[in-house]
Amino acid sequence: MTLTAGKSLAAAVLALLAAPAAFAQLGDEVPHASYYAAMQSFYSGEYRTAGRELSRETQRGIRAGQTRWIDSICYYAMFGEVLYHQGRNADALAQFDEACQLLLAYPNWMLQVRFQQDPRPDVNRTRRAPTWVRSHRTFVLGQFSGTEQVLVGDLNAQQTIQTGGVYRAPMLFRVNVIEVVRMSALAIRRRSEILGPLAAQDPITKQLSAALSAGNLSPANHWSGAWIDLLRGVAQEGAGKLDEADNLLGRSLVINGQFDHPLTAVALLEQGRIAAMKGDTQRGARVFAEAGYSAFYFEDYDVLTEATINGWLNHIVSGAAGIYPPLDPIAAWAQNNRLYHVSTKLRLAQGESLLWLN
Numbered sequence: 001m002t003l004t005a006g007k008s009l010a011a012a013v014l015a016l017l018a019a020p021a022a023f024a025q026l027g028d029e030v031p032h033a034s035y036y037a038a039m040q041s042f043y044s045g046e047y048r049t050a051g052r053e054l055s056r057e058t059q060r061g062i063r064a065g066q067t068r069w070i071d072s073i074c075y076y077a078m079f080g081e082v083l084y085h086q087g088r089n090a091d092a093l094a095q096f097d098e099a100c101q102l103l104l105a106y107p108n109w110m111l112q113v114r115f116q117q118d119p120r121p122d123v124n125r126t127r128r129a130p131t132w133v134r135s136h137r138t139f140v141l142g143q144f145s146g147t148e149q150v151l152v153g154d155l156n157a158q159q160t161i162q163t164g165g166v167y168r169a170p171m172l173f174r175v176n177v178i179e180v181v182r183m184s185a186l187a188i189r190r191r192s193e194i195l196g197p198l199a200a201q202d203p204i205t206k207q208l209s210a211a212l213s214a215g216n217l218s219p220a221n222h223w224s225g226a227w228i229d230l231l232r233g234v235a236q237e238g239a240g241k242l243d244e245a246d247n248l249l250g251r252s253l254v255i256n257g258q259f260d261h262p263l264t265a266v267a268l269l270e271q272g273r274i275a276a277m278k279g280d281t282q283r284g285a286r287v288f289a290e291a292g293y294s295a296f297y298f299e300d301y302d303v304l305t306e307a308t309i310n311g312w313l314n315h316i317v318s319g320a321a322g323i324y325p326p327l328d329p330i331a332a333w334a335q336n337n338r339l340y341h342v343s344t345k346l347r348l349a350q351g352e353s354l355l356w357l358n
Helices: 003-018 033-043 047-057 071-085 089-105 157-162 177-201 203-213 225-238 242-251 264-277 281-297 301-317 327-336 340-356
Strands: 024-030 140-143 148-152 171-175
Touching: 033 047, 033 071, 033 340, 047 071, 071 089, 071 177, 089 177, 089 203, 177 203, 177 225, 177 264, 203 225, 225 242, 225 264, 242 264, 264 281, 264 301, 281 301, 301 327, 301 340, 327 340
Parallel strands: 024 171
Antiparallel strands: 148 171
């Protein structure tokens, strides 16, 4: 053994001995409460406040070795979303790039999630329903854990030392898994939207398409595989593989063959966009309406806004008469709930329609 190798082994052993014997159980949940406060500022229309706070979030976050961990996907993607709605597309793209690079660094992170319970019917959500549309889908709203324990670090210290890696003491963090997947999907689809026809030739798009198509990225035969199908679907959509994307998104709509989940609305929205790209305005109208319906139930106000705007555009392209019916009731509901980001976007669309109709 060389002197250098001996020193490396000794340092690794010392690090192992200094590491705690058990997992470090951290009480703080990620993303942090300040992240959700910034998100609320965004939906309230306070873009500057949200941008300032989210910019700070991107400087924080958990580190795994020398790199940031999956929680920073949320901070980068949501900051990018604020910049996107401010019309700062180049700055937004840079943030979405950062989020996607982290997803590429940890494509199989869901294998480290210790899911505690299976989904079950959520009777509380079914007590309220949107008044502006009726769903034509048969579904059961699922209830899911707000956070799950996710492992960070190395379980096999000996293997890490033998391969010359840096040993990281294993720790468990409580992570909002749904939010990480939701923001991952947002970063991928916004990149595709900003890049437009260039998306299919973009290096990060190609890397995402390949990485998310490889192997098992979630526990085998586990219901969380639907969320991987969602990410695969939006990645393939960005790569221009619309039929494959549509199929994957369809597979991601329900969990365990019965439960709608907080990301169902995202899948429906992207299926609507695929239908619109193919010129199928009839299917587009149906799927955009369903996306807004699901988004309302799971309080995904970003998708609610986009589903309504896309439904409005689809309404115009299809040659349908009058103003898109859901615009006014959704805008009124959003305004009553101080969701000014939502209400303003929809009122602008409503105003444009009134101008076109004289």
